[in-house]
Amino acid sequence: LASEEEVIACPSGQGGLMVARLVEEVIRPLASLSREGAGILMAVASMDEEKILVGWENGEVVVWQWRSNEEKAMVDLHSKVGTVMALTWDFAKQRGVVVGSEARVVVVDDHLQVLGEREVVNAGMGSALVREDSTIMVTGGWDSRVRVFSWKNPAKLKPIAVLDFHTEAVEAMAFSKGRLEVGRLPGKRLIAAGGKDGKVSLWDIYSDA
Numbered sequence: 001l002a003s004e005e006e007v008i009a010c011p012s013g014q015g016g017l018m019v020a021r022l023v024e025e026v027i028r029p030l031a032s033l034s035r036e037g038a039g040i041l042m043a044v045a046s047m048d049e050e051k052i053l054v055g056w057e058n059g060e061v062v063v064w065q066w067r068s069n070e071e072k073a074m075v076d077l078h079s080k081v082g083t084v085m086a087l088t089w090d091f092a093k094q095r096g097v098v099v100g101s102e103a104r105v106v107v108v109d110d111h112l113q114v115l116g117e118r119e120v121v122n123a124g125m126g127s128a129l130v131r132e133d134s135t136i137m138v139t140g141g142w143d144s145r146v147r148v149f150s151w152k153n154p155a156k157l158k159p160i161a162v163l164d165f166h167t168e169a170v171e172a173m174a175f176s177k178g179r180l181e182v183g184r185l186p187g188k189r190l191i192a193a194g195g196k197d198g199k200v201s202l203w204d205i206y207s208d209a
Contacts, residue, residue, distance in 0.1 A: 009052055009066075011041050017054055019066045031066040045087040045096065047110065053096055055084030061098055061112060075112040080104050082123075088137070090130040095154040099125035099139055107154045116155035120147060127173045131189065136160070136206055138191060140170030146193050148205060163203055166195035179207070 007030070012018035016034035020027045039057025047053050047063065051072065054062045059078025062071050077084065081100030089096045095115065098106045103123040107116040124142030130151055131137070137151040146163040150156070172194040180188050191203040 009044055009046070015039060015041050015056065017041055017044060017052070017064070019052075031069045033062070033064050033066070033069075033071075035060060035062070039083075042084045043087040045089040047089050047096075048091070051110075053087050053089055055087050055098060055100075057083050059084055059100070061087070061108070063110065063112060073110070073112040075108070075114070077106060077114075080106050080114075080117065085124075085126045086128045086139075088128045088130050090134055090151070090154070092134045093151075093154060097128045097130065097137060097139075099128045105139060105149070105157060107157055116157050118149065118157040118159065124169070126169060126171050129173050129175060131175050132178065133189075138173060140173050140193060142169040144168055144170060144195065144197075146170055146173070146191065146201075146203070161205060163191075163193075163201075163205070165201045166193065166197050166199060168196035170195050 006022040009019050012032055018029055018032045020029045038060050042057055043055040045053040050065050050067045052064045054064055060076050063073040065072050081098055082102035083100050085100045087098055094110050096108045101124055103120050105118045122143035125139045127140035129138050137149045139147045144166040148161040150158040150160050170193050174192045176190040188204045188207045193201045
């Protein structure tokens with residue numbers, strides 16, 4: 001979580017979420033969230049020091065204010081994304097992305113109003129990330145492809161590239177923190193993608209965006 005405290009959010013049981021404080025080697029629970037009938041907790045993203053974006057197996061997405069233990073907003077996105085597989089939140093633009101087992105990327109605001117949608121060719125996306133400069137957003141697909149979208153206008157979610165290297169599902173992604181200062185690609189911003197095929201790919205794309 002984005003906080004000066006040593007606070008973590010972690011799964012609790014099959015379908016719950018717990019926020020806890022780390023005190024030396026002791027975990028002290030502060031608040032917990034669960035939803036009856038929602039299934040397995042699938043994805044979590046920090047929105048700020050107090051709010052967390054949470055997604056479940058049945059397609060429900062919640063904004064949870066953990067300090068007061070309140071659900072501030074809820075939306076059922078099962079008809080659009082199926083089972084929620086990944087969430088990401090852009091602190092600068094106050095916009096989020098929800099992806100899942102279906103072939104659709106959904107953009108939401110902090111009240112979980114759907115602002116934009118984009119269909120992709122093949123169903124299933126297991127990861128989504130917004131780059132820290134808020135210019136591009138990427139998804140990792142079950143079809144082995146990394147898709148790059150413009151994030152300059154999140155509601156439009158304009159597709160700008162499809163990166164094809166892996167032979168199985170892309171299950172994890174990360175952006176380099178800012179521009180590289182050392183190594184073979186100084187000044188570049190990289191995307192790292194890890195696939196079910198056991199391979200990790202590095203991509204230099206739109207570093208000057």
